[in-house]
Structures are given as C-alpha cells and as structure tokens.
Amino acid sequence: MTYVLHCAPDNASLIVRLALDLVDQPFDTRLVDRSQQGQHAPAYLALNPNGLIPTLETPDGVMFETTAILLYLSERHPRLMPTDGRARAAALKWLVWLGNSLHPSQRMLFYPHLYTDGDPEMLRAPTRDRVTRLLTLLGAAKDANWLEERPSAMSCYLGPLLRWCAIYGGPRWFDLADHPRLMDFAAALQDTEFVERAILAEGLGAQPFTNPQRPTPPEGSAV
Numbered sequence: 001m002t003y004v005l006h007c008a009p010d011n012a013s014l015i016v017r018l019a020l021d022l023v024d025q026p027f028d029t030r031l032v033d034r035s036q037q038g039q040h041a042p043a044y045l046a047l048n049p050n051g052l053i054p055t056l057e058t059p060d061g062v063m064f065e066t067t068a069i070l071l072y073l074s075e076r077h078p079r080l081m082p083t084d085g086r087a088r089a090a091a092l093k094w095l096v097w098l099g100n101s102l103h104p105s106q107r108m109l110f111y112p113h114l115y116t117d118g119d120p121e122m123l124r125a126p127t128r129d130r131v132t133r134l135l136t137l138l139g140a141a142k143d144a145n146w147l148e149e150r151p152s153a154m155s156c157y158l159g160p161l162l163r164w165c166a167i168y169g170g171p172r173w174f175d176l177a178d179h180p181r182l183m184d185f186a187a188a189l190q191d192t193e194f195v196e197r198a199i200l201a202e203g204l205g206a207q208p209f210t211n212p213q214r215p216t217p218p219e220g221s222a223v
C-alpha cells in the first residue's frame, strides 16, 4: 500500500507533503474540504477523532499528529533525520520543539477563540510575543545546525510555520527579516525541487517562505 495523505492546501498537511516529496515517496491524496468543515465529517473523524489535518494512512495503520507522522516517516526514510549520535539527539529535540512548542503557540494565534471564553483579542499580543521569543531562541541556537544543512524533517516543519506567521497571524506583527538566520534558511529551502512540487500542488506562490502570499490552490480551500 502507498501512503494516503488527507490534506487541505496550506494546512499542516503541507508539512507531511513536503517530507514525502523530500524523499521522493509517491503518495495519494484525499482532499479535506475545509470550506464544508470536512475535518469534522464523520468519515474523517473515524480516521482522526481530533478533527484536525493532517491524517496519514500508512501500511501500519492510520496516523495523526504531525510530529508523530514525521518521526514514523523518518524511521522508514532515514534521509529525513540523522539516525544516531549527537545529530540525532539534536534533531529529536528540535523536531519535538517545533511540534510541541512553536506549532501550538501558533495555533493560539490563529484560533484564539478556541483558547479562551473571554475576548480572543486579549490572547493575541502575548501569543505574538511568545512566538517571537521562540523564533529568536531558534535563530540563536548553536545546536540547530539543521537550519544550514540539507533539508530534513525539521526543515519541512519549520518552513510552513514561518509562512503561516506571515500570512495568518494578523497584519504587521511578523517580519522574517528580523530573524536573519531563519530568513537564510527559508530562502535556501524554497529554492529546492521538492518544494517546487508542493508549490504547484497547493498554489503557494513563488516565494512561499520568504515572501508568502495567501495560497491560490488548484483545489480545496485553506480555511
């Protein structure tokens, strides 16, 4: 069986798409129609009861949670992550940091109404500060060598997260130029053949990470 990626354009499924494309792994896709709340349809919930995208059908069963999917794929496709030693330890640390610290903070920025009974706007400023602190911390990290190395599972995660800060976090708060190391990372990442394939598949625009624009997908809807 090949992999089946349940996806919507410019959603977290983009991270998994990038990882599969990075290792030249063919996969099928099933569009989750977000304009119709497809992530909450019974058939989708039967696969992923969280009602979140992505879901990946694998030969070993259905998987959800982006970080878990990337770890699973990295075991089957070692090109995605260093396999031992200090490089493996650093990769694990940063991959889980992306999934456990940066991505959830972003979710609070994009979906503040899900995190408070009060005024969602109250959450925006502290959440923006936290995301900025996290990106600054990553930019200064001496053991995040993967930022400069050949693309990895971590790259596939970080690229979209940087993109979404610019597009979905509200106007005039995020400028990737404030994080020069991450800007260099983003420029190198988008200049690769496997990212080109994702750009075409999801309508991500010519500079999806350094100068992201709202997507114009050939099918489906980002929100």
Ligand SMILES: N[C@@H](CCC(=O)N[C@@H](CS)C(=O)NCC(=O)O)C(=O)O
Residues within 6 Å of the ligand: 010, 011, 012, 013, 039, 051, 052, 053, 054, 064, 065, 066, 067, 099, 107
């Ligand atoms: N922790 C989840 C988060 C995934 C996530 O936030 N997915 C978003 C799309 S980018 C989603 O499904 N949003 C739809 C919703 O919240 O109803 C994961 O890593 O897979």
